[in-house]
Amino acid sequence: MMVDQQEFDRVLLTLSPSIAIQKNVSLSRMNTWRTGGSAWAVAEPKTEHELQEVLELVRAHRIPLAILGWGSNVWIPDAGIPGLVIRTKSFEVETHWVGNQVIAGAGVGATRLIRESADRDLSGLERIVGVPGSMGGMVMMNAGTHLGEVGELVREVEALLLLEDQVEKRVYKPKIQDWHYRGNSFLPSNAIVVRAKLDLHPGDPEQLRALLKDLLERRKKSQPIDAPSCGSTYRNPDGIGKKAWQVIDAAGLRGHKIGGAQVSEKHSNFLINTGNATSDDLLLLMRHIEETVQKTQGIVLQREVKPLAIFWPDSTASQSAW
Numbered sequence: 502m503m504v505d506q507q508e509f510d511r512v513l514l515t516l517s518p519s520i521a522i523q524k525n526v527s528l529s530r531m532n533t534w535r536t537g538g539s540a541w542a543v544a545e546p547k548t549e550h551e552l553q554e555v556l557e558l559v560r561a562h563r564i565p566l567a568i569l570g571w572g573s574n575v576w577i578p579d580a581g582i583p584g585l586v587i588r589t590k591s592f593e594v595e596t597h598w599v600g601n602q603v604i605a606g607a608g609v610g611a612t613r614l615i616r617e618s619a620d621r622d623l624s625g626l627e628r629i630v631g632v633p634g635s636m637g638g639m640v641m642m643n644a645g646t647h648l649g650e651v652g653e654l655v656r657e658v659e660a661l662l663l664l665e666d667q668v669e670k671r672v673y674k675p676k677i678q679d680w681h682y683r684g685n686s687f688l689p690s691n692a693i694v695v696r697a698k699l700d701l702h703p704g705d706p707e708q709l710r711a712l713l714k715d716l717l718e719r720r721k722k723s724q725p726i727d728a729p730s731c732g733s734t735y736r737n738p739d740g741i742g743k744k745a746w747q748v749i750d751a752a753g754l755r756g757h758k759i760g761g762a763q764v765s766e767k768h769s770n771f772l773i774n775t776g777n778a779t780s781d782d783l784l785l786l787m788r789h790i791e792e793t794v795q796k797t798q799g800i801v802l803q804r805e806v807k808p809l810a811i812f813w814p815d816s817t818a819s820q821s822a823w
């Protein structure tokens with residue numbers, strides 16, 4: 502039996518006071534779309550030890566759980582998350598550089614990682630320039646651009662596994678075939694990424710800085726980076742020689758608005774919150790795009806954005822709206 506909210510509030514009091522907990526907190530300021538309802542509570546463990554303690558509590562009391570990184574690729578229902586959200590914004594924010602390798606905690610941000618690697622004249626992370634995510638989120642999503650994907654650099658992933666009878670530490674050494682477009686097949690759905698080891702290689706510092714500057718400028722020109730969004734909403738369809746934004750454009754949906762959600766005028770694969778969007782507005786807009794594209798072009802668009810979902814102990818608990 503899962504706990505109810507009253508019992509949840511009681512067991513939460515048994516956690517060490519050093520673990521930051523916010524109760525009944527809105528998740529809308531914790532994701533880049535700036536929408537979504539509240540969670541029973543958000544826990545922000547800072548260390549692996551604190552994460553282990555939170556997970557032990559979750560396991561022992563069968564507390565419904567969802568994991569949030571920087572919230573740059575998730576849709577959060579307006580009804581919120583009826584359970585605990587572990588947020589990794591302040592989790593293991595350490596980097597350890599040795600030779601051409603870096604070990605980065607799950608809460609380390611992409612921009613910081615790129616800056617630190619450029620300072621060491623190391624190359625490889627150009628492939629994630631402009632991706633606003635955490636190390637954990639990037640591993641889960643196999644974040645990437647036309648220059649490549651983060652999985653090509655990852656040598657090792659440390660994770661905690663939430664099992665019925667224990668919380669177990671595992672170390673994975675993924676091979677290239679363990680990664681796929683915006684995902685991986687080696688981490689089970691009950692794994693929480695703690696840190697990852699990446700292999701980089703020496704680069705020409707001048708060339709590297711010029712490339713990074715150019716990539717960021719190109720993003721600024723082509724993407725609505727000042728408006729709340731989740732980046733690309735859809736994958737590019739396979740084998741039709743057209744990108745998702747071209748397909749949405751061809752359906753006449755550039756600028757189309759439902760409530761406060763709008764197909765960006767600047768980039769049709771970006772759905773933006775114009776100020777007062779709800780998650781329902783965004784979902785209705787997605788459904789409208791998908792239906793129109795299918796009706797007019799016979800193309801089935803696949804969402805790249807994911808719902809923030811309870812995955813433990815019952816993975817079907819919070820996915821119905823999606």
Ligand SMILES: Cc1cc2nc3c(=O)[nH]c(=O)nc-3n(C[C@H](O)[C@H](O)[C@H](O)COP(=O)(O)OP(=O)(O)OC[C@H]3O[C@@H](n4cnc5c(N)ncnc54)[C@H](O)[C@@H]3O)c2cc1C
Nearest residue numbers: 568570571572573574634635637638639641644645694732
């Ligand atoms: C303006 C903009 C541009 C973008 N451009 C790109 C791009 O070019 N390429 C690209 O690939 N993506 C892009 N994205 C999407 C996003 O930045 C990436 O998917 C990123 O990797 C998500 O990281 P996050 O920390 O925000 O993860 P979140 O969005 O918080 O979470 C994503 C998923 O990972 C899970 N998760 C997060 N942390 C952990 C953890 N430690 N352990 C287990 N599960 C975890 C969550 O439960 C969720 O299922 C863009 C987004 C924006 C807003």
